[in-house]
Amino acid sequence: MRLHPIDGGDAAAVRDALPAALDGTRPLALGFDPAPGDVVPDGTAVVIATSGSSGIPKRVVLSAAALRSSAAATAARIGSGQWMLALPAAYIAGVQVLGRSLLAGHEPVLLGGRFTADAFVRATAALRADTHRFTSFVPAQLATLLDAAESRADVRDALTSYRAILVGGQALPPSLRERAEELGAHIVRTYGSSETAGGCVYDGIPLEGVHLAEIDGEVRISGPMLADGYLGDPALTAQVFHTRDDGSRWYRTGDAGTIAPDGRLAITGRIDNVIVSGGINVSLDRVERVVRSIPGLEQAVVVGMRDDRWGEASVIFLATGIGDAEAMFEEARALVAAEIGPHARPAQLEVVPELPTLASGKPDRETLRRMARD
Template identity: 60%
Template sequence: MVSLIPTDADDPAEVFAALRHALDGGPALGFGMLASAPERVPDGTAAVIATSGSSGVPKRVALSGEALRASAEATAARIGSGRWLLALPVGYVAGLQVLVRSALAGTEPVAPEGRFSPSSFAEATLSMVRRGDEALFTALVPAQLATLLDAADEPGVRAALRAYRAILVGGQALPEPLRERAADLGAPLVRTYGSTETSGGCVYDGVPLDTVAVHSVDGELHLAGPMLADGYLGDAELTARTFVRDRHGIRWYRTGDLGLVDEDGIVRVHGRADNVIVSGGINISLDRVERIVRLVPGLHQAVVVGVEDARWGEASVIVAARGEALRRSESEQLAHAREVVAAELGKHARPARLILVDELATLPSGKPDRDSIRRAVADLH
């Protein structure tokens, strides 16, 4: 057994120093731990990350040093190694992996000064360029990318976006309009798919990393590879349900995501199996509706949630920030979105309402706070 040290994720330099010891069998780092967290964890554990995932139920994911290293090594084999800009909180697996990749590359990660902003991102990036670092990498969530793209004409931002060999974007689906805008600016995006349970992204631009296996079981994506978490600390039952072995003894992670692997080996993610409403007796994936809604100008960062509906049982609602430029009235915007969704999924999947808010609630990671948004919509509805 090794000690588990609750870790203050606000000091990346301190975490980086402690992480190198954790990867070599030293005390494990605990992120977001409650007072009830154990003082010791199984040998080999390097980090325990408390996460609610998409379900809202708290889980403590135990990651071994072997799993974290395997993920970082597979990433380096795919995109290369060099110096990383840390733009995400280290208490989230995507931010922690920036530190792991830096440790394996023998480099020191660079963090923007203060809160993330276009100017701090540009200043930190250009300082790396001036220092002569040739291979630059960073990881962002789509909301951060959107912020940078909106500020592309500000001093240094466009040059900073073009300075990277790869910008990993994950944590949630990347809206196609954002990807296209980034491509037009010359930003080298790599869409990633993964979770805390897989030590971060393990499928890049739809292609599994070299050590990763993916298959679909009854429409649910399962992942295998050396980067899988050991399980959930203190919850053997959930661990047994989520991490299963096949008849060959191979250990698989049940993602809870709907999807498939096509004939070319490309992984297609359709959305969460548990993010489904039943409207008029028909199952509707809110993730699929949201993905289509985000193709509509002015709704590129919208969130789609489900609410109770007196007539249909449940209905979907679009929530978007007023800050996005709308060239149509609210009613026209909703009509356009309903038309686009109907064309792709059928009339039964059309959103019932469009709600504009001053600002979408987000988590510290930059992802939309769906639970908060859902509760606010339910109160209004």
Template identity: 60%
Template structure:
């Protein structure tokens, strides 16, 4: 057994040193460990991350040093290594992996000062480009990880020269945590910003599928329509919850260990296509509707690229979908026009039965500390309004 030390991840420099010790068999680090936390965890554990994602169900994911290293090494093999900007909370796996990748590259990550903003992003990035910031005087390749909401904020501010220059300075900007809306991806491409769409979870030590292609050490297959992932970066399981571990991890007839993602999708000639959560489905008029698929289509509508689609009870159909978007994102068109556009797109792709029933504009969407939409809070708020 190894000692477990809770940390708040506020100081990236101290965290880098503590994480280096954890990867080398030292005390394991615990993030977000609310309530009773054990003093010791199984040998080999480097990090325990308490996460509920957007579902509201708490989990304590135990990650080994081997898994974290395997993930970072596979990323470097795919996109290269260099210096990383830490723009996400280090207590979440995407932020934590920025530090792990930096350790393996022998570099120190640069953390944003204060809250995330286009100004702080540009200032931190441009500071990394100065030769005086590097001992050798040579400027390494730059990388960072963002969630779509952060990318959207930066693209909206890209008319500011320093912000666009900062975005273009990165060899790769990993974008994950949720689906990347097509308008954002297209806008970035038009501006010469190099994005890499990532798919993964805390249970896979972060992103393990890049632009639809699994990393070299990753295997993906589907079972009854659900995506399952195998590879050396899988978590050991859930601390103190053997039942949930057995439910979400299994071994096949060859002894290979697979993580059950809970996501529907398919593998088409080596390319992984994610359709959405298996449990994020409503039954409307007796027909199953994936809210994730509806949301991806809705986000094609100008002004709704950051929208969230949730399900609510409906007297006629049993359940219906509702679009929730930040009022500040609305463009010149009326709410009715935006809803009509969204309904037409969804009807064309999925059928009339899948059309959202309403569009609700709010001052701001509830988000988790990771930057992802807090879907449970949004769903509760809509249910109260409904």
């Protein structure tokens, strides 16, 4: 089948094209212009260019059956209703917001433009009052609304009117979730990727039909919502997706994690997001989780850098106007040393006017690594 390019920055265009994609009759190319020779299997719904937050961008092929299975499993877990889109439509989380609403028989509401508290309140007011309301955020968006809700009743009312607010894309700081729950917002922490048609584990528990395994410290996922593979890259497809002797198909996430006896998943970080400091391996994801537990550092980002003495070290990037940077840095070093070890202490803190982000809303770690190198 031939791909049909859609401007992922035009949420209305994606919404209008999605019904045919969900039928598997008109596959969409989101985030890239397909080459004349790019063809996809029958039943393909979308091919999504990943954000590239952890490496070279890939083009993930998702079938209509995978998207529908994911939407059905989400509805079985949290309910069905009308969704409001506050995320870019070119990424899987945005596609799924639109798809879940359409498959439930409701026209999705598009926030549109820059994400602000005012825009969120207006979009929420456009939702129907006679059905359940849902939306999906990245943590930075939730933080923006919680800050505004401290002084604005209309933001508080809008936040608490949703049956569920999915939060994913990156780790959700516990302090941020606690603030939301104290306000009365119904937060669901999600885990997944483009390769799993979006979130497939909610609050640590896999959705119906999803199976988890931990092999050599890596989390692997099986289920009907898995992608078919990567467009034009059979070698990478074979490396990341594999079929067991029993016929089940599994996705290698590249994430380190553990699965408790009750089936609950805990992600500890990316397997490859590790530096070697003084001959000791240090997980930057683990350091970042500790750093983000400190008030004022909830949105901080930790990346690696060269260090003349230790070989490698970590640096904390923070946006200006958050608080007393020097005091927070010393608290971060002390807490990391206490919880992980002195070898893992960040070497410095860099305050920048604004943290760079990808179009998906995730931190642009590659840009921050280049800034650290410079």
